[in-house]
Amino acid sequence: MSGIVTLISGRGSNMQALIEAGLPVAAVISNRPDARGLDTARAHGIAADVVDHKAFPNREAFDAALLERVLSYRPSLVVLAGFMRVLTSGFVQALSGRLMNIHPSLLPAFPGLDTHQRALDAGVKLHGCTVHFVTEDLDHGPVVAQAAVPVLDEDTAGTLAARVLEQEHRLLPAAVRWFLEDRLEVQGLRVTLRGGALLASALRVPEVP
Numbered sequence: 001m002s003g004i005v006t007l008i009s010g011r012g013s014n015m016q017a018l019i020e021a022g023l024p025v026a027a028v029i030s031n032r033p034d035a036r037g038l039d040t041a042r043a044h045g046i047a048a049d050v051v052d053h054k055a056f057p058n059r060e061a062f063d064a065a066l067l068e069r070v071l072s073y074r075p076s077l078v079v080l081a082g083f084m085r086v087l088t089s090g091f092v093q094a095l096s097g098r099l100m101n102i103h104p105s106l107l108p109a110f111p112g113l114d115t116h117q118r119a120l121d122a123g124v125k126l127h128g129c130t131v132h133f134v135t136e137d138l139d140h141g142p143v144v145a146q147a148a149v150p151v152l153d154e155d156t157a158g159t160l161a162a163r164v165l166e167q168e169h170r171l172l173p174a175a176v177r178w179f180l181e182d183r184l185e186v187q188g189l190r191v192t193l194r195g196g197a198l199l200a201s202a203l204r205v206p207e208v209p
């Protein structure tokens with residue numbers, strides 16, 4: 001397996017889940033110098049880089065510098081794990097087919113930000129997370145895997161986020177492993193898993209407490 005580059009902006013717990021799953025994380029790059037995840041990466045002996053978006057005059061210039069840094073690690077896969085910047089189409093196209101994102105909702109419901117509060121406000125009974133390939137259509141690329149969690153009457157955005165995050169930490173390493181094992185087949189928006197029961201492995205529904 002060749003390496004993964006993970007892009008983060010903050011806490012980096014999904015990145016940590018990849019490292020702890022024994023996946024080959026070659027480098028972690030943050031757009032924020034104070035991202036907590038950088039320390040976690042360093043503590044694991046992994047290259048921790050910063051490309052500070054504030055140092056660039058516009059999105060295009062930032063993305064060009066970021067792409068150059070990413071490609072310097074020659075990754076087979078780039079994983080957006082809590083990376084809070086919208087990427088330009090040039091960046092997305094350059095990494096087409098090898099750029100994955102974890103999003104904290106059951107897409108296509110609740111693309112964008114504040115997903116947990118929006119799920120509560122919408123009154124849904126199921127919420128969750130999605131790992132998908134990134135396309136130019138924000139939060140709408142081919143879905144690799146999803147995990148669902150119940151929404152409980154007493155939930156706040158915080159308790160719901162914690163329940164979803166626990167599943168993110170299971171789902172993302174599984175999806176990344178499938179990619180590195182070359183088991184994912186993408187046709188349009190549909191992703192199938194070679195040599196595995198997709199339903200059993202790509203959909204995770206924990207027991208309702």
Ligand code: GRF
Pocket residue numbers: 008009010011012013014015037081082083102103104129165168
């Ligand atoms: C996660 O919920 C992820 O799905 C979202 O931002 C959060 C990042 O958490 N995109 P972390 O930095 O991985 O701890």
